[in-house]
Amino acid sequence: MQYPLGWWGWFDQGQYLQSARALSHFDFAPQSHWYPLGYPFLGALFYRTVPNHAFFIPNLVCYLVILWMLYAICRKFLSRSEALILVAVGLLAQNHLMMNLLIPWSSIPGHALIYAAIYLMVFGKRQVADYALTALCAGLTFLCRPVTAIAFMPLFLVRALRGEHIYALAKRLSVATLIFALFVILMFALNHRIYGTYVSPYMQNERRLGFNISAVPHKLYSILLDGRTIYAEGRSVFSEFPWILVALPGALYAVKRYRAFAGVLVSICFIVLCYTAYNNFSSAHLFKYMALHYFLWIFPLLTLFAYLTVRHSWRAMPRAAVAAMVLIPTVLAVFLHVRLAPVAWEGCISSGDAGGAACINRGRDLVRPWSADWQGGKNAILSLGLNEERVFDGLYLEGWPQDQRAWPLLTLDGRKLTLFWDYMVIVRPPGVTVVLFNAGRARRIGVAVADDYRGRLSLSGLQLYRFGWRLSPDWRILASPFQRREGQQ
Numbered sequence: 001m002q003y004p005l006g007w008w009g010w011f012d013q014g015q016y017l018q019s020a021r022a023l024s025h026f027d028f029a030p031q032s033h034w035y036p037l038g039y040p041f042l043g044a045l046f047y048r049t050v051p052n053h054a055f056f057i058p059n060l061v062c063y064l065v066i067l068w069m070l071y072a073i074c075r076k077f078l079s080r081s082e083a084l085i086l087v088a089v090g091l092l093a094q095n096h097l098m099m100n101l102l103i104p105w106s107s108i109p110g111h112a113l114i115y116a117a118i119y120l121m122v123f124g125k126r127q128v129a130d131y132a133l134t135a136l137c138a139g140l141t142f143l144c145r146p147v148t149a150i151a152f153m154p155l156f157l158v159r160a161l162r163g164e165h166i167y168a169l170a171k172r173l174s175v176a177t178l179i180f181a182l183f184v185i186l187m188f189a190l191n192h193r194i195y196g197t198y199v200s201p202y203m204q205n206e207r208r209l210g211f212n213i214s215a216v217p218h219k220l221y222s223i224l225l226d227g228r229t230i231y232a233e234g235r236s237v238f239s240e241f242p243w244i245l246v247a248l249p250g251a252l253y254a255v256k257r258y259r260a261f262a263g264v265l266v267s268i269c270f271i272v273l274c275y276t277a278y279n280n281f282s283s284a285h286l287f288k289y290m291a292l293h294y295f296l297w298i299f300p301l302l303t304l305f306a307y308l309t310v311r312h313s314w315r316a317m318p319r320a321a322v323a324a325m326v327l328i329p330t331v332l333a334v335f336l337h338v339r340l341a342p343v344a345w346e347g348c349i350s351s352g353d354a355g356g357a358a359c360i361n362r363g364r365d366l367v368r369p370w371s372a373d374w375q376g377g378k379n380a381i382l383s384l385g386l387n388e389e390r391v392f393d394g395l396y397l398e399g400w401p402q403d404q405r406a407w408p409l410l411t412l413d414g415r416k417l418t419l420f421w422d423y424m425v426i427v428r429p430p431g432v433t434v435v436l437f438n439a440g441r442a443r444r445i446g447v448a449v450a451d452d453y454r455g456r457l458s459l460s461g462l463q464l465y466r467f468g469w470r471l472s473p474d475w476r477i478l479a480s481p482f483q484r485r486e487g488q489q
Contacts, residue, residue: 007103007104008052012035012105012106013103013104015034015035016035016039016040016043016055016104016106017043017054017104018032018033019032019033019034019035019037019040019043019044020040020041020042020043020044020047020054020055021044021047021051021054022044023037023040023041023043023044023047024044024045024047024048028193028194029194030194030195030196030201033194034201034202035106035202036106036143036144036145036146036187036200036202037143037190038106038109038140038141038142038143038144038145039055039104039106039108039109039144039145041143042055042058042109043055043058043104045058046058055104058109059101059102059104059108062108062109062111062112063101063108063112065112065115065116066091066101066111066112066115066297067087067091069112069115069116069118069119070087070090070091070115070300071083071084071087072119073115073118073119073122073301073304074086074087074304076123076257076258077254077257077304077308077312078307078311082307082311086303086304086307087300089303090299090300090303090304091300091303094241094299096240096287096292097292097296097299097300099290100290100292100293100296101296103290103293105293106144106145107144107145107148107293107294107296108293109140109141109144109145110141110144110145110148110149110297111296111297113137113138113140113141114137114141114148114151114152114267114297115297116133116137117133117134117137117138117152117155118155118264120133120134120137121134121155121156121158121159121260121263122155122258122260122261122263122264123258123260126159126168126172127172128171128172128175130172131156131172131173131175131176132175132176132179134152134155134156134176135175135176135177135178135179135180136179137152138152138180138183139179139180139182139183139184140183142180142183142184142187143183143186143187146187146203147206147274147275148271148294150270150271150274151267151270151271152267153267153270154263154264154266154267154270155260155263155264155267156173156176156263157263157266158260158262158263158266159260159263160173162259162260191203208420208421209278209279209280209420209421210279210420210421211274211277211278211279212277212279212421212437212438213277214437214438215277215279215437215438216273216276216277218230218338218467219276219277219281219282219283220272220276221336221338222236222282222283222338223236223237223276223282223283223286224236224237224238225237225238225333225336226337226338227282227283227284227286229337229338229339229340230283230338230340230394230426230433230435230467231282231283231284231426231435232284232426232427232428232433233282233283233284233286233287233288235283235286235287236283236286237286238333240287241299241302241303243302243303243306244302244306245326245329245330245333246306246309246310246326246329247302247303247305247306247309248305248309248325248326248329249308249309249313249314249317249321249322249325249326250304250305250306250307250308250309250310250311250312250313251265251305251308252313252317252325253308253309253312253313253316253317254304254305254308256316256317264301268295268298268301268302271294271295271298272295272298275294275295279420279421279424279437280420280424281294282424282426282435284426309322309326335471335472336469336470336471337469337470337471337472338467338468338469339467339468339469339470340394340465340466340467340468341465341466341467341468342463342464342465343390343391343392343463343464343465343466345386345387345390345464346386346387347384347385347386347387348384348385349382349383349384349385349459349462350382350383350385371456371457371458371459372456372457372458373455373456373457374449374453374454374455374456374457381447381448381449381457382446382447382448382459383444383445383446383447384444384445384446384447384462385443385444386442386443386444386445388443389441389442389443390441390442390443390464391439391440391441391466392436392439392440392464392465392466393435393436393439393440393465393466393467394423394433394434394435394436394464394465394467395433395434395445395462395463395464395465396428396431396432396433396434396461396462396463396465397431397432397433397434397447397459397462398430398431398459398460398461398462398463399430399431399458399459399460399461400431400432400457400458400459401455401456401457401458402427402429402431402432403455405449405450405453405455406449406450406453406455406457407419407425407432407449407450408425408432408434408447408448408449409447409448409449409450410422410423410434410445410446410447410448411445411446411448412440412441412442412444412445412446413442413443413444414444414446417436421437422436422437422438423435423436423437424437430460431460431461439466
């Protein structure tokens with residue numbers, strides 16, 4: 001299929017459009033579909049009328065629902081004029097948020113639906129209809145973007161813990177479970193109809209990429225504060241949304257006003273943790289590849305919390321506690337830093353299939369650069385032999401091609417590591433950084449590339465490093481704002 005110019009040439013958007021086109025012609029061929037069909041189905045409704053703008057009307061409807069529900073949530077805490085201003089400032093005036101709402105993403109319906117669910121489960125009247133409609137929202141979100149549906153679970157759980165009568169609670173949860181189960185069955189039935197298996201290739205790919213809890217601390221730090229040191233990304237959440245630092249007192253004030261709002265806070269933490277643990281996600285993806293849309297819905301709510309801190313929390317809560325909840329995150333942002341500590345090593349780097357003489361190392365730098373015109377092969381191109389076993393969290397390959405096709409494939413003491421499952425590759429000119437999700441321990445490191453790669457390979461320097469934490473003031477985080485120093489390579 002030939003895509004028109006613009007974002008339809010991007011992979012995700014191109015797949016949405018291809019799937020919408022196929023559905024509009026009742027084409028269920030597996031090669032026409034990759035992502036879950038919920039979002040492409042919305043585009044299919046309008047594809048024959050406006051093929052190049054098939055998602056415009058569905059996105060516009062979702063956008064209006066987002067605005068209306070956000071305003072309705074704000075009105076529970078603020079006056080009409082304040083709520084209107086906060087919606088304008090918290091959503092309409094935020095370039096990153098608006099851009100991700102204009103571009104077709106499968107997360108947009110989920111953004112609208114989770115706001116509707118928040119309103120129902122926090123401010124509803126404990127009726128069966130609230131649970132049923134929330135389950136409907138969760139099910140529709142599951143058809144569009146399954147992972148986002150996880151954010152609905154805490155809303156149900158916190159609501160269920162509010163002391164409702166056991167019989168009434170069982171009835172409501174049973175209705176909600178049945179409704180959501182119907183969407184799960186529908187998803188697997190569609191997968192079987194299209195791919196001949198209940199687990200689609202997209203789901204298999206996500207399972208292959210996997211999740212890793214051990215990488216969460218440094219990834220979360222990089223996402224929130226300093227994306228530059230490890231992931232070579234100068235922007236962070238706090239650099240683009242600095243008012244989030246004062247959001248905690250406002251969030252607790254919201255819970256004090258409406259106890260069920262605790263479910264919203266748990267949902268926010270849960271979805272952030274989930275995506276942070278996702279192996280194919282880091283601060284390098286957040287702005288450069290617009291991965292902010294994964295949890296875009298949380299930022300207008302955090303803006304609301306920040307405003308509630310200023311507007312109400314200091315009067316409704318102990319002032320010392322409010323001051324502490326503002327100062328502690330700020331102090332941590334200024335004083336807590338991640339650093340890359342070089343790991344000293346001695347040994348030699350020998351070249352394999354690529355030919356050429358060995359490169360002897362005496363510490364960090366190679367005695368002389370290595371390069372070769374690679375014409376394909378299955379064996380390790382380079383083998384780094386250490387004089388003794390070393391523990392490291394990553395390595396920097398200076399001079400290595402910054403071409404995705406040449407991304408290094410690693411082995412540690414003969415054990416093959418899997419890209420995205422065990423490690424991630426980050427482009428950092430003039431080379432690439434390999435970030436391990438779990439600390440590596442080895443005496444021999446093998447480096448290869450894909451069998452079908454053809455091109456020139458080179459290596460002018462190699463450094464092993466470990467992640468470390470330190471407490472020291474860095475006032476520049478408040479100056480530019482929140483932009484960090486260049487990390488060590």
